Amino acid sequence: MKRVTEPELMTEREQVEAYGNADFEEPHSNFIKLLKEYCPEITNLRSVLDLGSGAGDILLRFSKAYPLAHIDAVEGSQTMLQFAEGLLSEYSGIKMRIRFVNSMLQDFSSSTDYDLIMSNSLLHHLHNPSHFWDKIKELSQPGAHIFIMDLMRPGSLEEARELVRTYVDGEPEILRRDFYNSLLAAFTINEVREHLAEAGLGELQTEQISDRHFIAFGTCR
Numbered sequence: 754m755k756r757v758t759e760p761e762l763m764t765e766r767e768q769v770e771a772y773g774n775a776d777f778e779e780p781h782s783n784f785i786k787l788l789k790e791y792c793p794e795i796t797n798l799r800s801v802l803d804l805g806s807g808a809g810d811i812l813l814r815f816s817k818a819y820p821l822a823h824i825d826a827v828e829g830s831q832t833m834l835q836f837a838e839g840l841l842s843e844y845s846g847i848k849m850r851i852r853f854v855n856s857m858l859q860d861f862s863s864s865t866d867y868d869l870i871m872s873n874s875l876l877h878h879l880h881n882p883s884h885f886w887d888k889i890k891e892l893s894q895p896g897a898h899i900f901i902m903d904l905m906r907p908g909s910l911e912e913a914r915e916l917v918r919t920y921v922d923g924e925p926e927i928l929r930r931d932f933y934n935s936l937l938a939a940f941t942i943n944e945v946r947e948h949l950a951e952a953g954l955g956e957l958q959t960e961q962i963s964d965r966h967f968i969a970f971g972t973c974r
């Protein structure tokens with residue numbers, strides 16, 4: 754099935770609230786579990802970059818799991834950032850460790866030597882995937898850990914509809930619409946492997962970890 758892009762940023766208030774209030778317990782707890790499992794050596798993380806940090810749920814879970822980490826959270830949508838700041842306002846100790854940056858990924862630059870660059874569910878939003886992988890290449894010093902999780906494009910529209918029925922049936926219509934569009938906009942794991950090679954990130958490994966997610970992970974040379 755051919756890829757159909759969706760808008761990069763999630764800016765509509767209703768869309769952001771539906772996303773921020775959705776039940777992502779299973780994929781988001783899995784993100785942290787897999788990060789620990791696939792990158793067991795990163796116990797003393799200090800500087801972390803989260804690309805497309807969204808509504809803040811991953812930031813919260815991650816900060817609890819890695820209490821020494823200071824995180825640059827890069828997000829292009831001001832509406833999403835506001836939601837995340839609201840969510841984290843109840844956790845002042847954690848919020849102090851997060852620097853929110855309202856920036857497009859493409860425009861973000863930093864001289865920080867990040868121990869870890871991570872991202873969940875940003876890649877499929879990007880119209881040009883090289884913007885994502887080239888930025889990771891640019892920002893990662895040798896030895897930096899990379900951990901990316903994202904959706905995989907299903908084989909047909911019917912498979913996409915079935916995934917919507919299975920995973921977000923009880924969610925608001927706008928979230929079901931967004932999830933469907935995201936599945937159609939996602940990359941196949943073979944496309945991701947090609948993009949990694951093109952970006953000079955062939956040292957990263959990829960693995961399908963569920964019926965709709967893959968991870969890309971490893972240490973930069």
Ligand SMILES: C[S@@+](CC[C@H](N)C(=O)[O-])C[C@H]1O[C@@H](n2cnc3c(N)ncnc32)[C@H](O)[C@@H]1O
Nearest residue numbers: 761762763805806807829830857858873874878
């Ligand atoms: C599906 S959400 C994922 C949010 C979060 N990582 C999570 O797992 O809950 C994708 C986020 O990436 C943001 N985004 C999309 N394209 C972007 C870009 N080019 N630069 C910065 N942020 C972007 C969107 O606004 C949205 O908040």
